[in-house]
Amino acid sequence: MRGQVLGVDTRTGVGIVTGDDGRRYSFTPTDWAHRGEPAVGMYVDFETSDNRALTMFPVPGMPSAQTAPAPAVPDNDRNKYVAAALAFFLGTLGVHRFYLGRTGTGIAMVVLTLSVAGLLVSVPWAFIDMIRYLVMPDREFATRYARAG
Structure with missing residues (x-):
């Protein structure tokens, strides 16, 4: 059968x-x-x-298991490579955070940068953000940083 x-x-x-x-x-x-x-x-x-x-x-020649197509990447007007470049070049000022709509942490990075001791925190923070954006899958980046509304 x-x-x-x-x-x-x-x-x-x-x-x-x-x-x-x-x-x-x-x-x-x-x-x-x-x-x-x-x-x-x-x-x-x-x-x-x-x-x-x-x-x-x-059964030879019959279609094998059907797999559902992967869901499309959500629309996002933000680019993870732009965010990574901003984090690398202007990261201590939190520009990449403002670009991604994270205003609160962007302000925190600006305030940290204004204090000399804060540079010890904001420089590694920006570098880690840059690495995260580069290794993050496109789907996750688009979902996480999608504009609200």
């Missing part, structure tokens, strides 16, 4: 497959007779015994 894998527990390998006859059959990892692992949406050929699917194989 042929059918489609409906679900697989990734911890135990136990799963459910629906057959062409409309019935559901359970299977265990020992029932999978092919290298690799079954995946949700995979078309399979199998033998049945009561409510069990036995000797399961993927």
